[in-house]
Amino acid sequence: xxxxxxxxxxxxxxxxxxxxxxxxxxxxxxxxxxxxxxxxxxxxxxxxxxxxxxxxxxxxxxxxxxxxxxxxxxxxxxxxxxxxxxxxxxxxxxxxxxxxxxxxxxxxxxxxxxx
Amino acid sequence: xxxxxxxxxxxxxxxxxxxxxxxxxxxxxxxxxxxxxxxxxxxxxxxxxxxxxxxxxxxxxxxxxxxxxxxxxxxxxxxxxxxxxxxxxxxxxxxxxxxxxxxxxxxxxxxxxx
Numbered sequence: 327x328x329x330x331x332x333x334x335x336x337x338x339x340x341x342x343x344x345x346x347x348x349x350x351x352x353x354x355x356x357x358x359x360x361x362x363x364x365x366x367x368x369x370x371x372x373x374x375x376x377x378x379x380x381x382x383x384x385x386x387x388x389x390x391x392x393x394x395x396x397x398x399x400x401x402x403x404x405x406x407x408x409x410x411x412x413x414x415x416x417x418x419x420x421x422x423x424x425x426x427x428x429x430x431x432x433x434x435x436x437x438x439x440x441x
Numbered sequence: 442x443x444x445x446x447x448x449x450x451x452x453x454x455x456x457x458x459x460x461x462x463x464x465x466x467x468x469x470x471x472x473x474x475x476x477x478x479x480x481x482x483x484x485x486x487x488x489x490x491x492x493x494x495x496x497x498x499x500x501x502x503x504x505x506x507x508x509x510x511x512x513x514x515x516x517x518x519x520x521x522x523x524x525x526x527x528x529x530x531x532x533x534x535x536x537x538x539x540x541x542x543x544x545x546x547x548x549x550x551x552x553x554x555x
Contacts, residue, residue: 359541369530371546378541417484426497427472427536429544431484 330418332432339408340440346393347403347435349418356380358422360394360401361429366414374416377401405437413439443467445547447533453553459521462550465514466535474534474544475508475518484532490516523554 330351339345351360362374377385377394384392389409393402401420405412418432446465454460466473474489488498490510501508505524510516520527530551534544 361543363546369549369551371532371534371549373543373545376543427474427489427491427544428486428497429474429476429484433483 330420330430330432332416332418332435334435335433336436336438338438338440339405341408341410343408344404344406345408345437347405347416347418347437349401349403349432351399351401351418351420351430353399353420353422355422355424358420360392361419361421362390362392362401362403363417363419363431364412364414365417365434366411371417375403408439410439410441413437445533445535445545447531447547447550449550450548451551451553453555454523455555456524457522458554459519460523460527460552460554462518462531462533462552464516464518464533464547466516466533467545468514469537470535470545471513471538472536472544473510473516474532474536475516476532476534476546478530478532478549479528487518487531520552523552525554528552528554 358379360377364372364374375387375390389406391404415434417434419429448463472491475487478484487500488508493510508518530549532549533547536542536544
């Protein structure tokens with residue numbers, strides 16, 4: 327079975343500091359996409375960043391960046407200069423072509439940002 | 442663009458009643474997904490449509506659940522009869538024409554079945 331594992335149910339960070347959220351996945355496919363979604367208390371699922379597996383360069387979106395280790399099947403999210411508005415549940419997800427367009431999600435990591 | 446629109450945002454009903462959740466995808470998107478989020482099971486795909494045709498409904502829990510997409514701009518998820526264990530947040534998401542595109546989620550419907 328193809329799975330996504332987030333081993334940190336909860337994380338906390340001080341405002342303006344950097345935090346890294348972990349994610350590992352299991353697939354035998356070579357072509358797939360990886361995503362981080364953010365879910366604040368409003369419940370809205372917001373795309374944070376995406377990574378194409380065929381690209382070696384790590385994706386970056388402003389203060390958000392990933393460390394994609396394909397051989398290790400690891401896809402961590404780094405948030406720099408953390409802000410209070412970053413507090414949310416973060417979900418790692420992936421999609422493989424052979425599974426159609428379905429997203430497979432991890433269990434989520436609840437991030438708290440302390441002022 | 443207005444994004445994915447879902448209605449209602451909140452629904453409280455009694456066990457045994459019929460519940461209908463509605464979704465309007467982003468204009469131009471041709472894939473639509475229904476997800477359910479619970480504490481116990483996390484986020485799970487119920488069904489998805491491509492060009493209005495159901496492609497994978499293996500996540501639909503049982504016959505009490507049904508989904509339709511009569512046209513490119515509207516989809517419904519119906520539960521009949523509803524049970525307390527159906528209480529969850531139901532998300533609709535849509536995606537563009539390429540499988541490499543990103544799925545964009547609606548705000549969700551919080552369903553409570555008493």
